[in-house]
Amino acid sequence: MSGVNVAILGVTGLVGQKILEILEERNFPVANLTALATQGQGRTVKFRGEEIPVLSVESMDWSSVNVAFFAASKEASRIYAPKAIAQGVTVVDKSSYFRMDPTVPLVVPEVNGNAAGDARLIASPNCSTIQMVVALEPIRRHYGLKRVIVSTYQAVSGTGREAMQTLTWESEDCLNHKTVIPSTYPTPIAFNVLPYCDTFGEGDYTGEELKLTRETQKIFDEKLPVSATAVRVPVYIAHAESVYLETEKPFDVALVRDLLAHSPGLRVVDDPSQGKVPVPLDASGQDLVLVGRLRRDLFVENGLHIFVVADNLRKGAATNAVQIVESLLSRWT
C-alpha cells in the first residue's frame, strides 16, 4: 500500500492532537487525513502545514478510510467502531470500551505485537498499563512473575484537555489566596494528591485500578495477581509508578538492570548516587519508558522494587496506537 487513508476520531482532544504530531514525526504514509470530533463547528487542525477541517463523526462515510484511530469517549467507540469496521476500516481504539472483549486483541507492540494478527479492531491498553507491561515484560520472560503490586502517581493529562486547564486555574487561585472551587475532580488537584483516579467500584477499587489489574492479566496471564492503587498528582504530563514484583526464579539486580537496558522501548535511569532517577519531566515529550530505583526487597527472597515513568499521551496513548498500525502495515505490504 503506497499511502494510507487515515481518520482520527477525537482529533481535537489531547490524544488526538498527539496522534497528529506523531504521524508527522514518524513520517507515517498518510495519503488522506479525515479529522473527526463531535461537531465540526468550523474548527480545523494542522497537519503537515495544512489546515484540515474537523468534521462531525455523526455524518461520516467511512468507505474511503483504511485505518481509523479512535481517541474519543467509550460511548463514541461503542457507536462508531462497528460502523467503521462494517465499511472495511481497521480501527485502533484508545478508549476502554473493547479492551476486555475476549475477541479483541489488547496490544503493546514491545510485548505482544503478534496478538494483533489480522484483526480489524485492536484495543490499545490504558496508559498506566502500557508503561508497566513494557517494563515488566523482560523480567517476566527471563524470571517469571509470581505477583505484582503497583501504586501510580498519574498526571492530570490522563483525564483529558479540560483537566490540564483545571490544574493551571486551581494553581493560580491557590497562589492568589483565592478559594479553589474544584471542577474536574471532586477535590482540588493543585498542591494536592488524590488517592483515586476514577470512580469507585467493585470492592472499593477504582475503575483505573481494575483496568491496571485486568488489562495486565489479559496481556500476561489471567491468573497473575496484580494489585493496584491509582493516585492522581498535580503533574501535567507523564505517569509514574512504584512497582513491586516477585519473580518465580532468583535474580541478580545488576543482571536485571542490564536486561532492562537492552530491552525494546525502555531506558534505564538508575544511578541514585548521581541523582539519576526516572522523573515525569524527563519522560515527557519522548517515547521511551524510563525505569530505575531497582532494589531487592529487604524481606521477600525474589522481591524487587522498580520505578517506572512514561509520557501518558505518547507511549501511553498516541505512540502505542501508531506503532500498532505501523506493524500492521509492514504485514499488509
Ligand SMILES: NC(=O)c1ccc[n+]([C@@H]2O[C@H](COP(=O)([O-])OP(=O)(O)OC[C@H]3O[C@@H](n4cnc5c(N)ncnc54)[C@H](OP(=O)(O)O)[C@@H]3O)[C@@H](O)[C@H]2O)c1
Ligand atoms: N489522556 C490520556 O493520557 C489517555 C491515555 C490513554 C487513553 N486515553 C483515552 O483516549 C481517549 C481520548 O482521551 P483525551 O485525553 O484525548 O480526551 P480529551 O482531551 O477530553 O478529548 C476528547 C476528544 O474526543 C472527542 N469526543 C468526545 N466524545 C465524543 C463523541 N461522543 N463523539 C465524537 N467525538 C467525541 C472530543 O471532541 P470535541 O472537541 O468535539 O468535544 C475530543 O476530540 C479517551 O477514551 C481516553 O480514555 C487517554
